[in-house]
Amino acid sequence: MKQALMKASGRIAATQAAVVAALLLVIVFMAVDHFPLWAVFLLAVLTLLALVALWTFRTELLSTRLAVISRDKLLRNSARQARRLHNNDVLTGLPNRTRFRDYLEQQLVTSRKKDNHLAVGILALNNLETIQDIIDDDAGDQLVSQFTDILTEEVPCYLGYVGPGIFAFLLDDISDRKTAFAMMHEIMKTVSKDLVVAELTIRIQVSGGIAICPGDADSATSLIQKAKLAMTNAKKTGAQLLLFNQSMAPDLHKLQLISDLKEALSERKLMWALQPQYDVSTKRVVGAELLIRWQHPDYGWVPPTDFIAWAEQTGLIRQITEAAIEQACLILAHMKAINRSFKLSVNLSSNDLADTDVVKRIIAQTVDYAESLTLEITETALMKDMDAVVRNVELLKTAGIKLSLDDYGTGYSSLEYLQAFCFDEIKIDRMFITDVAHVERNLKLTQASIELGHSLGAIVVAEGVEDQKSAELLIAMGCDVLQGYHIGRPVIVSDLDAYLLHSEQVRF
Ligand code: C2E
Ligand code: CA
Ligand code: CA
Numbered sequence: 001m002k003q004a005l006m007k008a009s010g011r012i013a014a015t016q017a018a019v020v021a022a023l024l025l026v027i028v029f030m031a032v033d034h035f036p037l038w039a040v041f042l043l044a045v046l047t048l049l050a051l052v053a054l055w056t057f058r059t060e061l062l063s064t065r066l067a068v069i070s071r072d073k074l075l076r077n078s079a080r081q082a083r084r085l086h087n088n089d090v091l092t093g094l095p096n097r098t099r100f101r102d103y104l105e106q107q108l109v110t111s112r113k114k115d116n117h118l119a120v121g122i123l124a125l126n127n128l129e130t131i132q133d134i135i136d137d138d139a140g141d142q143l144v145s146q147f148t149d150i151l152t153e154e155v156p157c158y159l160g161y162v163g164p165g166i167f168a169f170l171l172d173d174i175s176d177r178k179t180a181f182a183m184m185h186e187i188m189k190t191v192s193k194d195l196v197v198a199e200l201t202i203r204i205q206v207s208g209g210i211a212i213c214p215g216d217a218d219s220a221t222s223l224i225q226k227a228k229l230a231m232t233n234a235k236k237t238g239a240q241l242l243l244f245n246q247s248m249a250p251d252l253h254k255l256q257l258i259s260d261l262k263e264a265l266s267e268r269k270l271m272w273a274l275q276p277q278y279d280v281s282t283k284r285v286v287g288a289e290l291l292i293r294w295q296h297p298d299y300g301w302v303p304p305t306d307f308i309a310w311a312e313q314t315g316l317i318r319q320i321t322e323a324a325i326e327q328a329c330l331i332l333a334h335m336k337a338i339n340r341s342f343k344l345s346v347n348l349s350s351n352d353l354a355d356t357d358v359v360k361r362i363i364a365q366t367v368d369y370a371e372s373l374t375l376e377i378t379e380t381a382l383m384k385d386m387d388a389v390v391r392n393v394e395l396l397k398t399a400g401i402k403l404s405l406d407d408y409g410t411g412y413s414s415l416e417y418l419q420a421f422c423f424d425e426i427k428i429d430r431m432f433i434t435d436v437a438h439v440e441r442n443l444k445l446t447q448a449s450i451e452l453g454h455s456l457g458a459i460v461v462a463e464g465v466e467d468q469k470s471a472e473l474l475i476a477m478g479c480d481v482l483q484g485y486h487i488g489r490p491v492i493v494s495d496l497d498a499y500l501l502h503s504e505q506v507r508f
Contacts, residue, residue: 087099091145091148092145092161093148094152094159095161096161096162097161100160100161100162100170100224101220101221101224103158103170104223104224105220107170107172108213108218108223111172111173116173117175117212117213117214117215118170118174118212118213119171119174119211120169120171120210120213120223120227121168121169121183121209122162122166122167122208122209122210122224122230123166123187123188123191123208124165124167124206124231124235125165125206126206126235127143127202127203128140128143131197131202135197135198138198142197143195144165146197147195148167150191150193150195151167154187154191155169155191158170162228166231169184171184174212177210177212177215177243181210184208184210188206188240191204191206192205207231207232207234207235207240207241208230208234208240209229209230209242210227210230210241210243211224211226211229225255226244227244229244229248230244230245230248233248257296257307258307258310258316260297261294261310262316264294265319265320265323266319270293271293271295272290272324272492273292273491273493274288274289274290274491275288275289275490276483276487276488276503277343277345277461277487278482278506279481280475280480280482281480284504284506285488285503285504286342286343286481287343287345287374288342288344288345288503289345290324290328290331290346291304291347292304292308292320292324293490308349311349312349312351317349317351317352318351318352318355318358320349321349321352321358321362324346324347325346325361328373329366329368329369331344331496332368332369332373333368333369335372335496336369336372338497340500341372342372342500343372344372344374345376347375347376348375348376348377349381350378350384351384352377352381353377353381353389354385356388356395359395359396362375362401363399373401373402374424374425375396375403375404377403378405378406378411379407379413379417380411382417397422403421403422403423403424404423404424404426404427404461405425405426405458406427406429407427408449408453409429409431409445410429410431418456422456422457424458424459425481426449426453426461427463428449428450428460428462428463430463430464430484431464433446433464434466434470436462437473446474446479450477454478460480460481461482462474462481463483465483465484465485465487466486470484471484488503
């Protein structure tokens with residue numbers, strides 16, 4: 001485009017020079033006597049032709065310039081549109097979470113200067129999920145966009161779309177919590193209308209939450225988060241609308257704990273305990289289960305049952321599994337160095353087994369200790385992506401790593417899984433074992449599970465053995481390995497040799 005412009009301008013300049021020269025010649029020749037008339041006529045024709053060329057080149061230059069201008073405009077417009085799309089939600093056209101949060105942050109600065117109160121209201125469309133489930137996602141989109149139209153018409157506040165079916169409002173310059181509540185209540189009343197989606201009349205159902213600054217939070221992120229928490233509580237309790245209060249804080253405590261766990265993981269502050277496993281045939285402790293331990297600086301020991309599920313939801317479990325395998329390798333390397341046969345069981349999360357990257361990394365890391373390693377998985381792990389799980393189990397088996405079906409009896413205890421995967425070990429859940437000596441049904445179920453495990457060629461482990469009578473019964477029933485407080489509690493191991501010496505003394 002630039003070249004075209006330069007070419008056109010060059011041609012114009014040359015033609016302009018030609019016209020001026022021709023005109024000058026005509027004037028000079030006309031002034032000179034005896035100059036032939038035909039020559040003057042020829043020069044006049046040439047001048048005319050040059051003028052026509054000049055006109056054509058000027059038009060060309062103009063259209064090239066126009067093309068450049070409209071191209072620049074187009075580029076500017078698409079950049080503006082890209083920015084708008086980046087900051088606005090595509091479905092609703094409203095500011096997205098980032099833009100809403102940024103705007104709120106600016107407003108907080110102003111309201112602090114003026115010493116004003118500012119509230120964030122969160123409104124969730126309760127029936128969105130149901131519409132998506134019973135009709136389809138398109139119907140859900142229709143519901144959201146029609147509801148957005150109502151909101152933008154009826155609500156004179158700064159609005160944002162901050163999550164699926166979740167809208168945020170900025171209620172500025174409010175005098176107190178009561179006013180904020182009354183305003184939000186009014187909004188909710190106004191927008192609860194009937195809508196027609198996929199030829200069905202749907203009554204809008206919403207839940208709301210409010211958080212206020214100063215009081216509930218000082219930053220935009222925290223204010224939105226607390227208003228959301230209030231909304232979730234309103235939804236759960238059926239209260240429709242709630243102001244944030246400290247009783248909703250346990251969930252914030254949980255958020256704090258997740259971030260603390262992340263820190264503990266990156267600073268390698270998590271610890272590991274070993275719980276002995278007693279082999280009935282050799283009458284010796286032959287190995288142990290590796291269990292994670294976390295001592296929080298403020299809350300003390302946090303049980304794994306309190307954080308493993310969150311770690312699974314937040315993806316932190318990958319790092320936990322990695323750390324567990326790393327720890328297992330250290331222990332097994334020590335056992336190998338002292339020429340001691342030791343079987344170590346490591347818990348895998350249900351997410352791990354479907355993740356080929358995780359499985360491949362485990363295989364690579366444990367290549368020297370594969371025959372001593374057992375991975376404990378629960379039935380939920382098998383229910384994930386069945387094809388991937390089958391492939392990954394195959395990889396583990398080929399690498400020589402053993403698989404144990406943990407918590408047996410608590411899930412569906414599906415025979416399909418027992419048929420599809422050749423488990424080396426079946427670990428009967430402590431729910432049946434702890435009172436096996438007192439509850440007849442548990443005794444029968446345990447007996448049946450031991451027989452089933454043996455018939456499939458697996459060894460059977462009983463976990464949660466808490467007393468001598470249970471241990472004796474399990475031995476009499478043919479159980480292969482016992483684990484539980486009666487044999488030994490999980491202990492954090494600082495000296496592996498001392499641990500081994502101690503576990504050698506365990507006898508029945
Ligand atoms: P689990 O795999 O079933 O581990 C056994 C749990 O039972 C352990 O609890 C252990 O301390 C407890 N236990 C052992 N013997 C007895 C007994 O005789 N009586 C009773 N009442 N309990 C006994 P812990 O260490 O609190 O672990 C709980 C769960 O957390 C584990 O259940 C496992 O699902 C998970 N977990 C622990 N460490 C890890 C880990 O490194 N990775 C993953 N993914 N999960 C882990
Ligand atoms: Ca386990
Ligand atoms: Ca278990």
